[in-house]
Amino acid sequence: VxxxxxxxxxxxxxxxxxxxxxxxxxxxxxxxYAFQGLPAEFTLESFTNRKSSWSFQGKELPYIKFYFDREIVKEIMAGNYCTCYEASIEKNGNEDAFxxxxxxxxxxxxxxxxxxxxxxxxxxxxxxxxxxxxxxxxxxxxxxxxxxxxxxxxxxxxxxxxxxxxxxxxxx
Structure with a gap:
């Protein structure tokens, strides 16, 4: 396989x-890392219902929650999402999500x-x-x-x- x-x-x-x-x-x-699941719509409100992208046998797998601030939102609006992921790792790091x-x-x-x-x-x-x-x-x-x-x-x-x-x- x-x-x-x-x-x-x-x-x-x-x-x-x-x-x-x-x-x-x-x-x-x-x-x-396993990250927070991506919502169907990309709005700030849609990211407040946080859950893992992945589960096994009905149980959520560990994940990193997204972190946002004004600068990150500006970067996202410009088409650069890297800053969000980098800041999320730094601010919301979860070693179990590695x-x-x-x-x-x-x-x-x-x-x-x-x-x-x-x-x-x-x-x-x-x-x-x-x-x-x-x-x-x-x-x-x-x-x-x-x-x-x-x-x-x-x-x-x-x-x-x-x-x-x-x-x-x-x-x-």
């Missing part, structure tokens, strides 16, 4: 390493974006590798593409195919 996810899906793919067996997990522009992959026996490919304006995927991917006791099974590639949605690019898709080919060649 190969699990692949992008953005919040990358967060989910990394969480799944604790709940299911897979040979490979590929997380594109992932987070290193996405631990230490017990995972499969391979992990992290592909982050240096120019990611949604969340700091490169820094968060670096934290995943740095803090993991499973580094020998991880590879992090940081790309210089424009945006957050790496599945739209041949370069990132090519890195995934190359990684899977290397993995399959090692299995023969």
């Amino acid at each position: 190969i699990v692949i996810g992008q953005s919040k899906g990358g967060e989910a793919a990394l969480l799944l390493t604790n709940y299911m067996r897979s040979a490979v997990t590929i997380a594109l522009v992932p987070s290193c 996405l631990r992959v230490d017990g995972y026996t499969g391979k992990i490919l992290l592909i982050s974006e240096e120019n990611d304006r949604y969340w700091p995927s490169r820094a968060m991917s670096e934290q995943l590798v740095k803090r993991s006791g499973n580094r020998e099974n991880m590879r992090h590639i940081s790309m210089k593409l424009d945006g957050h949605y790496l599945m739209n690019y041949e370069e990132s898709a090519g890195e995934i195919v190359k990684y899977l080919e290397e993995y399959l060649a090692g299995k023969r």
Whole structure:
């Protein structure tokens, strides 16, 4: 089984390493934390009903609550969401929300974006590798593409195919 996810899906793919067996997990522009769930509408009021993005067996998984102030709202209005995530980690940090992959026996490919304006995927991917006791099974590639949605690019898709080919060649 190969699990692949992008953005919040990358967060989910990394969480799944604790709940299911897979040979490979590929997380594109992932987070290193589980964050508060995103509301259907982006208004300040919609963020007051806080709950985790994820649950298991009906129980919320630990998460980091969003933090806002005037500067962060200005950044969001300008299309830069990174400040919100960075401030949320700093102000509302919850170590239990860190996405631990230490017990995972499969391979992990992290592909982050240096120019990611949604969340700091490169820094968060670096934290995943740095803090993991499973580094020998991880590879992090940081790309210089424009945006957050790496599945739209041949370069990132090519890195995934190359990684899977290397993995399959090692299995023969």
